[in-house]
Amino acid sequence: xxxxxxxxxVGVLSAAVFAQxxxxxxxxxxxxxxxxxTESDGYAAKCRxxxxxxxxxxxxxxxYYGSAIxxxxxxxxxxNPVHALDLLREGSAYIDxxxxxxxxxxxxxxxxxxxxxxxxxxxxxxRYAVLKDDTVWLSKKENLSGLDxxxxxxxxxxxxxxxxxxxxxxxxxxxxxxxAAISPGSDTAKAAQKMTAxxxx
Amino acid sequence: MKRFICVxxxxxxxxLASAEDRTAAISxxxxxxxxxxxxxxxQSEKPQLVTGDEPVITAETVISFTSLRPEKKMTRSALERxxxxxxxxxxxxxxxxxxxxxxxxSRKEPENMIVIITVKSGFLWRFGxxxxxxxxxxxxxxxxxxxxxxxxxxxKNGASVLYEHAFDSPAxxxxxxxxxxxxxxxxxxxxxxxxxGITGICTPGFFITPDIRFCTDIIxxxxxxxxxxxxSFCISPFAVxxxxxxxxxxxxxxxxxxxxxxxxxxxxxxxxxIASINWxxxxxVTFAFCTxxxxxxxxxxxxxxxxxxxxxxxxxxxxxxRIIRSGYKPNELTVEKYLYASFEARWNMAxxxxxxxxxxxxxxxxxxxxxxxDRTVRDAFGGGLRILFDNPVFAYFTFCYGVNHEGTGRFxxxxxxxx
Numbered sequence: 001x002x003x004x005x006x007x008x009x010v011g012v013l014s015a016a017v018f019a020q021x022x023x024x025x026x027x028x029x030x031x032x033x034x035x036x037x038t039e040s041d042g043y044a045a046k047c048r049x050x051x052x053x054x055x056x057x058x059x060x061x062x063x064y065y066g067s068a069i070x071x072x073x074x075x076x077x078x079x080n081p082v083h084a085l086d087l088l089r090e091g092s093a094y095i096d097x098x099x100x101x102x103x104x105x106x107x108x109x110x111x112x113x114x115x116x117x118x119x120x121x122x123x124x125x126x127r128y129a130v131l132k133d134d135t136v137w138l139s140k141k142e143n144l145s146g147l148d149x150x151x152x153x154x155x156x157x158x159x160x161x162x163x164x165x166x167x168x169x170x171x172x173x174x175x176x177x178x179x180a181a182i183s184p185g186s187d188t189a190k191a192a193q194k195m196t197a198x199x200x201x
Numbered sequence: 202m203k204r205f206i207c208v209x210x211x212x213x214x215x216x217l218a219s220a221e222d223r224t225a226a227i228s229x230x231x232x233x234x235x236x237x238x239x240x241x242x243x244q245s246e247k248p249q250l251v252t253g254d255e256p257v258i259t260a261e262t263v264i265s266f267t268s269l270r271p272e273k274k275m276t277r278s279a280l281e282r283x284x285x286x287x288x289x290x291x292x293x294x295x296x297x298x299x300x301x302x303x304x305x306x307s308r309k310e311p312e313n314m315i316v317i318i319t320v321k322s323g324f325l326w327r328f329g330x331x332x333x334x335x336x337x338x339x340x341x342x343x344x345x346x347x348x349x350x351x352x353x354x355x356x357k358n359g360a361s362v363l364y365e366h367a368f369d370s371p372a373x374x375x376x377x378x379x380x381x382x383x384x385x386x387x388x389x390x391x392x393x394x395x396x397x398g399i400t401g402i403c404t405p406g407f408f409i410t411p412d413i414r415f416c417t418d419i420i421x422x423x424x425x426x427x428x429x430x431x432x433s434f435c436i437s438p439f440a441v442x443x444x445x446x447x448x449x450x451x452x453x454x455x456x457x458x459x460x461x462x463x464x465x466x467x468x469x470x471x472x473x474x475i476a477s478i479n480w481x482x483x484x485x486v487t488f489a490f491c492t493x494x495x496x497x498x499x500x501x502x503x504x505x506x507x508x509x510x511x512x513x514x515x516x517x518x519x520x521x522x523r524i525i526r527s528g529y530k531p532n533e534l535t536v537e538k539y540l541y542a543s544f545e546a547r548w549n550m551a552x553x554x555x556x557x558x559x560x561x562x563x564x565x566x567x568x569x570x571x572x573x574x575d576r577t578v579r580d581a582f583g584g585g586l587r588i589l590f591d592n593p594v595f596a597y598f599t600f601c602y603g604v605n606h607e608g609t610g611r612f613x614x615x616x617x618x619x620x
Contacts, residue, residue: 081324082594085560121299121321124560124592169305198238201229201307201315 026054026061033064036071044071055094059102066094067115077123088125092116096130106143109134110151113158120165128165135159153183157192169199226274227304228313232260234320244270247369257322258296259344265366266290266411267302269316280304280314289445290411291320295592296341298323329596331357331616333384336596356384359399366408373416375404398424400433413442436460441519449481453620455519459503470503471537472496475519477620487547487564491620493523497537507541507572507579508534522620525570526601527581528609539574545619547587562589566619568603580605589618 029050036043047068054061069091077084095115099108113134116127137143138155147155160175172195179192230248232239237253239260248260267287275283284304291300297320307313327350329336334354342349346365352358361377378401385397399422406416415438422433439457446452454476460468473495481487495505507524508531523541525534547566564587571580585601597618604610 077324081326082560123298124323164301164303167303169303198231198233199303199305199317201309 022054022058025050026058026064029054029061030064033068033071036068038075044068044075048072059098059105060107062101063095063098063108063111066091066096066098067111069094070115070119073119074122084123085125088119088123092119092125092127099130099134106138106147109137109143110155110158113138113162114154117158117161128162131162131165135162149183150186150188153179153186153188153192156182157188157195160192160195164195164199173199223277224274225277225280225312225314227269227271227280227316228307228310230264230269230271230316230318232263232318232320234258234260234263235322242271244272257325257344258320258341261369262296262341262345262366263291263318263320265346265408266294267318268411277314280316284316285447286412286445287318289448291318293445295595296323296325297321323592327595329590329594330354331596332614334358352379356381358382363404365414371408373404373406373408373414375402375406375416377402377404396424396426398422409440412444413440415440432461432464434461434463436462439519450479452476452478453519457520461503467498470497471505473505473520475523475620477522479620481549485549487545487549489545489547489620491523491541491543493520493539493541495536495539495541499537504535504537505539506531506535507539521615522617524613524615525572525579525581525605526568526583526585526603526611526613527570527579527605528603528607528611529579529605534572534579536572536574539572541570541572543568543570543620547619560591560594562591563587564589566601568601570603583610585613587618 029047032043032047032050035041036047045068048065051061051065051068055065056062069087071091073084073087073091076087092115095108095112099105099112102108112127113131116131116134119125120127120131138159144152144155156175156179160172160179163169163172163175176192176196180189180196183189228242230241232241232248234256235253237256238251239248240251241248241260241264248264250260267283267290269280269283269287281304284302288300288302291297291302299319299321301319302316304314304316307315325339325341327336327338327340327348331354334352334357336350336352338348338350340348348361348363350361352360357379359377359379361375363373363375365373367374378399380397380399382397401421401423403419404416405419406414408414418435418437418439420433420435420437421429423429424433437457437459439455441453441455444452444454454474456472456474458472459470461470462468464470473493475491475493477489477491479487479489497503497505508529523543525541545566545568547564549562550565551563553561553563565584566587567584569580569582571578573579581603582605583601583603585599585603588598588600590596597616599615599617599619600613602610602612
């Protein structure tokens with residue numbers, strides 16, 4: 001009995017350790033994703049490499065893996081736009097699939113909103129259909145509970161950018177004001193203020 | 202009482218109508234190109250750089266797509282319409298990945314309006330192809346509306362240059378030089394040399410508005426075997442109007458005349474007009490209608506080819522689609538005057554990636570063409586498939602098969618996306 005209890009405990013502990021280490025690895029992959037700026041820094045490739053083992057089990061890993069592919073698309077958009085389009089489609093498919101499989105996760109909707117706006121503005125690959133769903137989903141208060149102020153500011157900023165695309169300037173300006181108010185001094189707030197200045201004189 | 206209500210209603214409707222169409226002045230046009238901001242406050246001056254580096258595409262290029270100007274006064278409804286059309290023109294130019302134009306009321310001066318144009322530079326290299334030739338070149342060279350294309354292949358070799366809004370003016374300068382060989386060196390059975398030559402076209406012109414341009418094709422051809430052909434020297438003025446009513450409703454109309462100065466008796470030899478409209482009521486369905494007419498004086502040189510347009514004119518994109526797509530012989534569709542109408546119902550079926558990574562749209566369609574000339578109706582009914590390679594490739598292929606009421610059919614291929 002003791003032996004089986006020990007085995008069970010060891011099993012639980014190793015599963016916990018494994019889960020902890022998986023979480024850490026995914027977190028590391030997300031850090032690489034957030035650091036990626038140029039191809040030469042290699043972070044987008046490192047992000048993909050790090051997250052690749054987890055993309056079937058963890059939807060956050062899958063979404064960031066997709067987002068890293070879209071970052072790589074940006075690197076080759078000038079030299080090989082056809083390949084860039086291919087990467088954008090591939091990356092966006094991973095993100096869409098992650099959102100579909102874990103639809104209640106606000107982080108995935110936010111990632112898709114931010115990524116989709118950037119992709120739509122800087123490529124012929126338009127993501128406005130899914131962005132509309134995300135802004136509607138993120139406009140519901142119950143879906144935003146538990147998010148910190150910086151993340152909320154990001155939601156307001158990108159929802160505002162989408163509203164501009166829709167031609168609803170008043171709603172966009174309201175959202176930019178909310179973004180600036182909820183996280184004063186942050187980069188997101190500065191970007192929101194910049195957008196407000198652009199549309200007000 | 203009734204009279205009172207009528208008067209009140211009249212005043213209400215009148216005030217609503219006048220409020221809707223109140224005149225407003227544009228105080229500033231803000232232009233954001235990538236991360237660079239320009240501000241345009243005076244019509245007599247150029248847009249001023251506010252923040253950022255000099256962008257890939259110039260602010261002058263962006264404003265060439267709009268008739269909005271600072272200090273310009275117009276009704277609010279007209280302003281909103283033009284802002285909307287500016288956005289559609291910028292989108293259609295192929296220069297930008299995204300384009301947005303909005304107008305807002307100035308908070309400091311509520312009687313003034315501010316126009317904000319935001320664009321992201323797109324991919325400017327161009328590659329495509331047509332019937333047995335390939336095309337490669339670049340658009341928006343030096344950030345301006347300057348395009349250079351090179352053609353190489355079996356039946357078209359050469360180059361074309363088009364500079365719209367040349368030197369920040371409304372002027373258009375275009376020119377091209379083509380050799381129709383080596384295909385033209387062979388006859389169909391490949392035994393004897395055919396007629397081969399070089400065609401040169403010079404196309405000066407100017408924009409009347411951002412939608413309307415007036416140009417003149419000056420066309421000359423030198424045949425390798427017989428030299429300069431006098432009846433090939435043609436001066437052909439034309440006007441084209443491309444109108445964007447909305448994202449789902451567009452139209453193109455054009456008029457063109459043909460003069461052959463080397464023919465002494467009567468240099469004027471014909472004119473034709475064309476108008477087409479495209480309507481996409483729902484995402485997957487587009488209806489397109491085209492009508493055209495041509496007239497040539499009796500006993501004169503010019504004939505209109507409704508069979509297959511192989512003429513090298515810079516206005517080809519407008520007139521090359523007015524063909525009868527059924528099994529008539531070429532001489533049955535070469536006419537001196539005609540009336541033409543065509544209708545297509547298109548199904549925007551699929552949008553997918555073709556390996557290695559070409560963004561492709563598949564568009565099956567059914568069509569009916571009809572033309573009236575010499576008191577005879579020539580018609581066609583059929584269907585086909587378009588394979589459309591959009592941005593960044595810009596190559597279009599149409600395959601179709603049509604039969605006429607006599608039951609004779611023909612397979613057609615054109616390197617266009619239809620009217």
